[in-house]
Amino acid sequence: MEPKRLEESIFKALMLLSAVIVTASLGAVLVVVLVRGLPALSLSMITQVPKGGYYLGGEGGVLNAITGSLCLAGGATLAAFLLSLPLVLYQQREFGGGTALAGLTRLSLDVMWGIPSIVYGAFGFVLMLYLGLRASLLGGMIALTLVELPIMARAMHEVVKMVPAELKEASYALGATRLETASKVVWRYALPGILTAVLLAFGRGIGDAASVLFTAGFTDRLPSSLTEPVASLSLAVFFQIGTPFPEVQQRAYASAVILLAIVLVLSLGMRLLSRKSD
Amino acid sequence: MSHISIRDLSVSYDGHLALKGISVDIPDGQVTAIIGPSGCGKTTLLRCCNRLIDLTEGAQVSGSVLIDGVNILDPSVDIIQLRKKTGYLAQRPYPLPMSVYDNVAYGPRIHGTKSRRDLDSIVERCLKATSLWEEVRGRLHRPAGKLSVGQQQRLCLARALAVEPEVLLGDEPTSALDPVSAQQVEKKLVELKGDYTIVLVTHILRQAKRLADYLIFLYLGELVEHGPAAHIFSSPRDQKTRAYLGGEIS
Numbered sequence A: 001m002e003p004k005r006l007e008e009s010i011f012k013a014l015m016l017l018s019a020v021i022v023t024a025s026l027g028a029v030l031v032v033v034l035v036r037g038l039p040a041l042s043l044s045m046i047t048q049v050p051k052g053g054y055y056l057g058g059e060g061g062v063l064n065a066i067t068g069s070l071c072l073a074g075g076a077t078l079a080a081f082l083l084s085l086p087l088v089l090y091q092q093r094e095f096g097g098g099t100a101l102a103g104l105t106r107l108s109l110d111v112m113w114g115i116p117s118i119v120y121g122a123f124g125f126v127l128m129l130y131l132g133l134r135a136s137l138l139g140g141m142i143a144l145t146l147v148e149l150p151i152m153a154r155a156m157h158e159v160v161k162m163v164p165a166e167l168k169e170a171s172y173a174l175g176a177t178r179l180e181t182a183s184k185v186v187w188r189y190a191l192p193g194i195l196t197a198v199l200l201a202f203g204r205g206i207g208d209a210a211s212v213l214f215t216a217g218f219t220d221r222l223p224s225s226l227t228e229p230v231a232s233l234s235l236a237v238f239f240q241i242g243t244p245f246p247e248v249q250q251r252a253y254a255s256a257v258i259l260l261a262i263v264l265v266l267s268l269g270m271r272l273l274s275r276k277s278d
Numbered sequence B: 001m002s003h004i005s006i007r008d009l010s011v012s013y014d015g016h017l018a019l020k021g022i023s024v025d026i027p028d029g030q031v032t033a034i035i036g037p038s039g040c041g042k043t044t045l046l047r048c049c050n051r052l053i054d055l056t057e058g059a060q061v062s063g064s065v066l067i068d069g070v071n072i073l074d075p076s077v078d079i080i081q082l083r084k085k086t087g088y089l090a091q092r093p094y095p096l097p098m099s100v101y102d103n104v105a106y107g108p109r110i111h112g113t114k115s116r117r118d119l120d121s122i123v124e125r126c127l128k129a130t131s132l133w134e135e136v137r138g139r140l141h142r143p144a145g146k147l148s149v150g151q152q153q154r155l156c157l158a159r160a161l162a163v164e165p166e167v168l169l170g171d172e173p174t175s176a177l178d179p180v181s182a183q184q185v186e187k188k189l190v191e192l193k194g195d196y197t198i199v200l201v202t203h204i205l206r207q208a209k210r211l212a213d214y215l216i217f218l219y220l221g222e223l224v225e226h227g228p229a230a231h232i233f234s235s236p237r238d239q240k241t242r243a244y245l246g247g248e249i250s
Helices: A003-040 A043-047 A063-091 A100-114 A117-131 A137-161 A165-173 A178-207 A210-215 A233-241 A246-277 B042-048 B079-085 B100-110 B116-129 B133-139 B149-161 B179-192 B205-211 B229-234 B239-245
Strands: B004-013 B016-026 B031-035 B059-067 B086-089 B167-171 B197-201 B214-219 B222-228
Touching: A003 A246, A043 A063, A043 A246, A063 A100, A063 A137, A063 A178, A063 A233, A063 A246, A100 A137, A117 A137, A117 A210, A137 A178, A137 A210, A165 A178, A165 B086, A165 B149, A178 A233, A178 A246, A178 B100, A210 A233, A233 A246, B004 B042, B016 B042, B016 B214, B016 B222, B031 B042, B031 B205, B042 B059, B042 B167, B042 B197, B042 B214, B079 B086, B086 B149, B100 B116, B100 B149, B116 B133, B116 B149, B133 B149, B149 B179, B167 B179, B179 B197, B179 B205, B205 B229, B214 B229, B214 B239, B222 B229, B222 B239, B229 B239
Parallel strands: B031 B197, B031 B214, B086 B167, B167 B197
Antiparallel strands: B004 B016, B004 B059, B214 B222
16 A cells, blocks of 8 residues: 555544544443443432431432532532623623733633642632531532532633624624623524533533532431532442442442433533524 | 715734825715725725724724714714714624524614514614515514525614614625625615715725725725726726726736
């Protein structure tokens, strides 16, 4: 074979290989979780809280962790969204884009993105001690917000950056203000991407264990107040898999299936929503 | 109708001079075409008339653009009122990401028209003025992005008319359109002159011939020649104008 052809087929093979590795890894994770988890998944898993001796193989379910995770990730996603919006707006050229402060904000978000979530957990813990809080839903939300914020803000920034300048000009040319253009035109145009960014952050938040370990604690009860500890699915997986009982370990995989299902349902729902608003 | 008078207008981008001391009066109620080879400053000149130039990074503007005697380049000018007064058509249609109806109602709404009945009548009037009404009346509440490109550009014209401007600025508004749609837009512009002062950037000489009452020829950022279109086309004074009209420089 000619060298050029050979080169091309080698690179084609390499690309194919990486594609196979990516899809196979995803497939393998799904298969392992489903094969191990599905047999243990039952109605009581998702409708009951742990009963006495649950972690020793007793009756009950992980409703405490499901509701806890939804509250934690839901609250943190909302908080991160409310913080991201003005941040992203400020990065726009018409507002603060190009200024030193905007650059510093971007840099901070990049650095925050790279910080391991256990560090946010530890930071949240110190903050809570200082505020006189104990492990609680609120504490967990604060730590998770810090985990989600850089992911959401950076993803949203990338989306908003893709809004054509001519589209914004069309709005300005009609006499719209910067805020009107941002809230009526840029927002609508970028909405599908913004929803994806929100979902990305939510998915990251609901699966994170390290940040809620010290800050949200764990409990067998359903979440009842911002100042009470809450359970989370990620920690439920962690605790159950750490037991020496095979049936409890299986329930860890079942909990992981539930976690996956929540993210999947949300992601499909969001996609449907953004298609409808189009 | 507004009178535009440009005085000693210079624009530079990061130190590079794009317009060099332009002074010209644009006749009221007529179509003025700005012609010249690519990169000669046509679009820059147009964008000074509604201060879209403000959005261009690194643009430095000096001199004055007087609309009805007011220098609109003055920072104290109410830019919202200025842009309400000057409708703008871009090279390619950019419908706002909303329905056909909302596209036309967007301008009136931001300028304070709230009543549904008023908005309905504005939308109908502007869509009729651009001959779109019959084509879109059944899908007013469908996304504007679903219209054909030619319809989109007429929608952009309707959107511009909805804020009741006195001046219409077009930056090669037919360059992205198929010949039939381009003809429709041209026809509309001819119908609208008289009520509006129209300034068009075009690189199509035949279009300038068809539409323009007055001609401005720019070359490398300088105003080479301006005057009644018929006059310039038949007997250009400057050698550069002659070369451009003869197709020797483009």
